[in-house]
Amino acid sequence: MAARKSTKKPNVSADELKTFYRDMLLIRRFEEKAGQLYGMGLIGGFCHLYIGQEAVVVGLEAAAEEGDKRITTYRDHGHMLACGMDPKGVMAELTGREGGYSRGKGGSMHMFSKEKHFYGGHGIVGANVPLGAGLAFADKYNENGRVTFTYFGDGAANQGQVYETFNMAALWDLPVIFVIENNQYAMGTSQKRSTSTPDIYTRGEAFGIPGEAVDGMDVLAVKEAGEKAVAHCRSGKGPYILEIKTYRYRGHSMSDPAKYRTREEVQKMRDEKDAIEHVRDLLLSGSHATEDDLKAIDKEIKEIVNASAEFAKESPVPTSEELWTDIYADVAPQNA
Amino acid sequence: MATEILMPALSPTMEEGTLAKWLVKEGDTVKSGDIMAEIETDKATMEFEAVDEGTIGKILIEEGTEGVKVNTAIAVLLEEGESADDIQSAAAPASAPEDEATAPKAAPAQAKAPEAPKADTSPDWPEGTEMETKTVREALNAAMAEEMRGDPSVFIMGEEVAEYQGAYKITQNLLDEFGGKRVIDTPITEHGFAGIGVGAAFGGLRPIVEFMTWNFGMQAIDQIINSAAKTLYMSGGQMGCPIVFRGPNGAAARVGAQHSQDYAAWYAQIPGLKVVQPYSAACAKGLLKQAIRDPNPVVFLENEILYGRSFEVPKLDDFTIPFGKAKIWREGSDVTIVSFGIGMTYALEAADKLAEDGISAEVIDLRTLRPLDYDTVIASVMKTNRCVTVEEGWPVASIGNHISATLMERAFDYLDAPVINCTGKDVPMPYAANLEKLALTSVDEVLDAVRQVTYR
Structure with missing residues (x-):
């Protein structure tokens, strides 16, 4: 990891640290539970877990304001939980039930929440990047001061439409933050084997878009970088690129035999760089929390996740009438 | 409570697998993310990770066992403070509910008995409009x-x-x-x-x-x-x-x-x-x-x-035309010519020429292809009993093919001849003027098709 490490003393309150711990832990435990339900056959199809990358979304959500938008690709459960979507609705969508965010018609990769300004959940690598710039286009058109977090991976960063979008976003000063979650593997192909230069954030230079690399295993560094990017966008200066160097512990999807990296590499990351352990250490070493405080949080999270799994199992499958609904809108949707 | 570790589904299509190797033994402690076993799926050999913390209380399926069904208990995990004596047969594992909502309902348009549908023939704007x-x-x-x-x-x-x-x-x-x-x-x-x-x-x-x-x-x-x-x-x-x-x-x-x-x-x-x-x-x-x-x-x-x-x-301040409503450009009784877009130029010119020969063609402009106004087409064919479609697109899986299939389903007994599709030819468009003309459909082709379906 050639990423920047925050060296100064964290400028963060005990409450905020605890929130980070809680929010990241929620994602991890939720994803572990999702993996378990997948193994039991309750979740089908593709299921891409976010375990290891939790600090990225939690740090950036801390930099967002009410009304800001977010859009991502298919490794999307973490983004949904971080922006405040209900774990029950997310898990029930994973099990394909009526109580899911898309009433069982979207699945793991296609979920949305108008209320939380979460615009998906998109299954085509790179296709959400112009969509995110389009959301920012609408915000600029409406002069509402909002910014859009457009997440994609190191793999998507090699799609042509990303650069078409960089060009137009810079040309039109769109308030969009391009968040490259570089977890080092595009499915099974390492960045070294897929990407001609090591620093993806520098690819904005050709379009005049500023960018920087961020240590994605350090939630405080992510938040700080996010605040800088948000300030840049909100002030009307156009897009900004954050390349957040992170790591996924699990396979690309549930059916990934993971022969492209060693077990030791993964274990080393878990042991030395884990984002949740990092915050845990900060909380304990700074005497911001006791072991008991953290145990209480662990328990609360376990209950939330178990409740979401129960809900997702109990929620009925969609009625057969659902097959035929939502193909066309009858009235103009109020998306914004 | 002791929990059963179940044979996991490790791919979207896996129903059973081989428990190739145990990497833990009874008495080992595991934490989330530890590799417990290697499992051969229908696609690959996969490492199977622990989700919960605990101690392996008992291994239920020996390594090397083939054909282990998904969701079979393969081991028992003990939580802190439990011993192997606590192991008891847990309830049957949860499984995906039976998919009761399977049979898709047929599209309503296709389920109807073949009776004459009512075409919407209302004018697009009030009569007498300037x-x-x-x-x-x-x-x-x-x-x-x-x-x-x-x-x-x-x-x-x-x-x-x-x-x-x-x-x-x-x-x-x-x-x-x-x-x-x-x-x-x-x-x-x-x-x-x-x-x-x-x-x-x-x-x-x-x-x-x-x-x-x-x-x-x-x-x-x-x-x-x-x-x-x-x-x-x-x-x-x-x-x-x-x-x-x-x-x-x-x-x-x-x-x-x-x-x-x-x-x-x-x-x-x-x-x-x-x-x-x-x-x-x-x-x-x-x-x-x-x-x-x-x-x-x-x-x-x-x-x-x-x-x-x-x-x-x-000349109106504001008028719109609803989708899914075809326009009958010319009424006729001997044959229905269905077209849209530039195809209408061939259809209308052919209808003029056919009139000179005493063949009365009804010409329908679909205008919208989705939704498609099936009713107007079917009502017309039930009257004329013959149909020719005209478009510039390629012949395979053309709009004309779809119209033909729909007429066969919904108006089979009314057809006195097979429906003929006039389309562009099944070739990339050539540059040479003479070849380009051949690649498109033509008024002559429409005339030939109408003569064929009307046996004239």
């Missing part, structure tokens, strides 16, 4: 200007739509009236700006995305289908995409294979899209205004050769 002569180009331009005046969230983007005044002058003067915020020149980057348009529609605007031609729109087809058409469904009705993709479609003249292609059948196949291909200026205007107001993504297929043709257009 008319004026306009080109298709002027009509399209006026439709956009009127809608932009009425709704500030409507904007247009595309290559050369603003300062150049439109590659085919469809957007002429819009920049002057509405300014650069709403009339936006894009770089040559169809995939990207189509995606930005879709995102803007998600964000509450009503974009008109112009493709200089639909041939270039093929670069953007993923955004049109995967993002624009499917998102309402995938979001359970939350996210709509009110957007119009428009531009000239089909063969122009002597521009060769890459610039001459009719996308009618391509887009008509996609649920979630509405697909329009107008012929006359009045239809172009009324349908484009409708398209801009529609809350769904609309593919609007124009034609370069028709842009300069003049037609009578109603």
Whole structure:
């Protein structure tokens, strides 16, 4: 990891640290539970877990304001939980039930929440990047001061439409933050084997878009970088690129035999760089929390996740009438 | 409580697998993420990780066992403070509920008995309305200007739509009236700006995305289908995409294979899209205004050769034409000719010539291909008992093929002859003038087809 490490003393309150711990832990435990339900056959199809990358979304959500938008690709459960979507609705969508965010018609990769300004959940690598710039286009058109977090991976960063979008976003000063979650593997192909230069954030230079690399295993560094990017966008200066160097512990999807990296590499990351352990250490070493405080949080999270799994199992499958609904809108949707 | 570790499904298609190797033994402690076993699936050998913390109390399935069904208990995990004595048979593992909601209901249109449907023959505008002569180009331009005046969230983007005044002058003067915020020149980057348009529609605007031609729109087809058409469904009705993709479609003249292609059948196949291909200026205007107001993504297929043709257009402050309503251009009793877009030029000319020979042809302009006005076509064929379809697109899986199949299902007993599809030839468009003419359909082909189905 050639990423920047925050060296100064964290400028963060005990409450905020605890929130980070809680929010990241929620994602991890939720994803572990999702993996378990997948193994039991309750979740089908593709299921891409976010375990290891939790600090990225939690740090950036801390930099967002009410009304800001977010859009991502298919490794999307973490983004949904971080922006405040209900774990029950997310898990029930994973099990394909009526109580899911898309009433069982979207699945793991296609979920949305108008209320939380979460615009998906998109299954085509790179296709959400112009969509995110389009959301920012609408915000600029409406002069509402909002910014859009457009997440994609190191793999998507090699799609042509990303650069078409960089060009137009810079040309039109769109308030969009391009968040490259570089977890080092595009499915099974390492960045070294897929990407001609090591620093993806520098690819904005050709379009005049500023960018920087961020240590994605350090939630405080992510938040700080996010605040800088948000300030840049909100002030009307156009897009900004954050390349957040992170790591996924699990396979690309549930059916990934993971022969492209060693077990030791993964274990080393878990042991030395884990984002949740990092915050845990900060909380304990700074005497911001006791072991008991953290145990209480662990328990609360376990209950939330178990409740979401129960809900997702109990929620009925969609009625057969659902097959035929939502193909066309009858009235103009109020998306914004 | 002791928990059973179940044989996991490690791929979307796995039903059973081989427990190749245990990497833990009874008494070992594990924590989340530790590899416990290697399992051979139908696709690969996978490492199986622990999810919960605990101690392996008992291994229930020996390594090397083949054909272990998914969800079979393979080991028992003990929590802190439990011993192997606590192991008892846990309840049967949860399994996916039976899929009771399986049988898809047949599309209502296909389930009906073959009785004569009622065609909507109401006029598009009140009788006696004053008319004026306009080109298709002027009509399209006026439709956009009127809608932009009425709704500030409507904007247009595309290559050369603003300062150049439109590659085919469809957007002429819009920049002057509405300014650069709403009339936006894009770089040559169809995939990207189509995606930005879709995102803007998600964000509450009503974009008109112009493709200089639909041939270039093929670069953007993923955004049109995967993002624009499917998102309402995938979001359970939350996210709509009110957007119009428009531009000239089909063969122009002597521009060769890459610039001459009719996308009618391509887009008509996609649920979630509405697909329009107008012929006359009045239809172009009324349908484009409708398209801009529609809350769904609309593919609007124009034609370069028709842009300069003049037609009578109603002189009304505001009129729209609903989707899914065909227009009967000419009533007749001997044969039904079904067409749309530029295909109508062949259909109408053929009908004139047939009249000279005493054959009375009814000519139907579909106008919209999705939704498609089946009722008008079927009611007409039940009257004439014969049908010929006309389009410039390729023959395989053409709109004509679909009409033929529908007539066979819904009006089989009324057909006195097989339906014939007049289409473009099954070749890339050649450049040479004589070959290009051969590649398209023609009035003569329509005449031959009608003579065949009427046995004359």
